[in-house]
Amino acid sequence: METTVKTKWKLDPVHSEIGFKVKHMMISTITGNLNEFEASVETDNADFKNASFTFTANADSVNTKNKDRDNHLKSADFFDAEKYPKISFKSKSFNGDTMVGDLTIKNVTKEIALDVSFNGIVEDQYQQTRAGFEITGTVSRKDYGLTWNALTEAGTIVVGDKIRLGIDLEFIKQ
Structure with a gap:
């Protein structure tokens, strides 16, 4: 019986x-990042199809370049980072274009689908093999209990429900 050896990527x-x-108020877009995160991949082929992706981020590492807003996002109104310090994702399937997996925020887990562009594999000047991915998707923040909102005097909501994700990942073969 042949055993498949998994390649690990960090x-x-x-x-x-x-x-x-x-x-924001349905007229502008606010951008932010999660600054502290880890991810890994295990695969048994060069195109990464059916690879297993895992990801965790520290909720209190949210950064929108505005300290007051960041503190509000870390509070119980949104991430409740003290009680739920980690945001995580674990893939269930990857066909080369779409990754399906479980996203967990505030102990709420929902299956999501993400669009993936696999940018290829290269060897760098230090003979390390690298792989790059661009991942996009949209999630509803309300699905994860991030329901805080307010209305302006004109009746406009302050924070939109849909969160657009833009994730760029580079991995090194182990």
């Missing part, structure tokens, strides 16, 4: 980013 955090965008 995240290169210097060349990776977890970003998001959300509407």
Whole structure:
């Protein structure tokens, strides 16, 4: 019986980013990042199909370049980072274009589908093999209990429900 050997890939955090965008008052877009995160991949083939991806981020590492807003996002109104310090994702399937997996925020787990562009594999100047991915998707923050909102005097909601994800990941073969 033939045994398949899994290749492990470790995240290169210097060349990776977890970003998001959300509407503010439905007229502008606020961007942010999760600055502290880890990810890994295990695969048994060069195109990464059916690879297993895992990801965790520290909820209190949210950064929107505004300290007051960041503190509000870390509070119980949103991430409740003290009680739920980790955001996690574990893939269930990856066909080369779409990754399906479980996203957990505030102890709420929902299956999501993400669009993936596999940017290929290269060997760097240090003979390390690297693989790059661009991942996008949209999630509803309300699905994860991030329900805080307010209305302006004109009746406009302050924070949109849909969160657009923009994730760039670079991995180094182990």
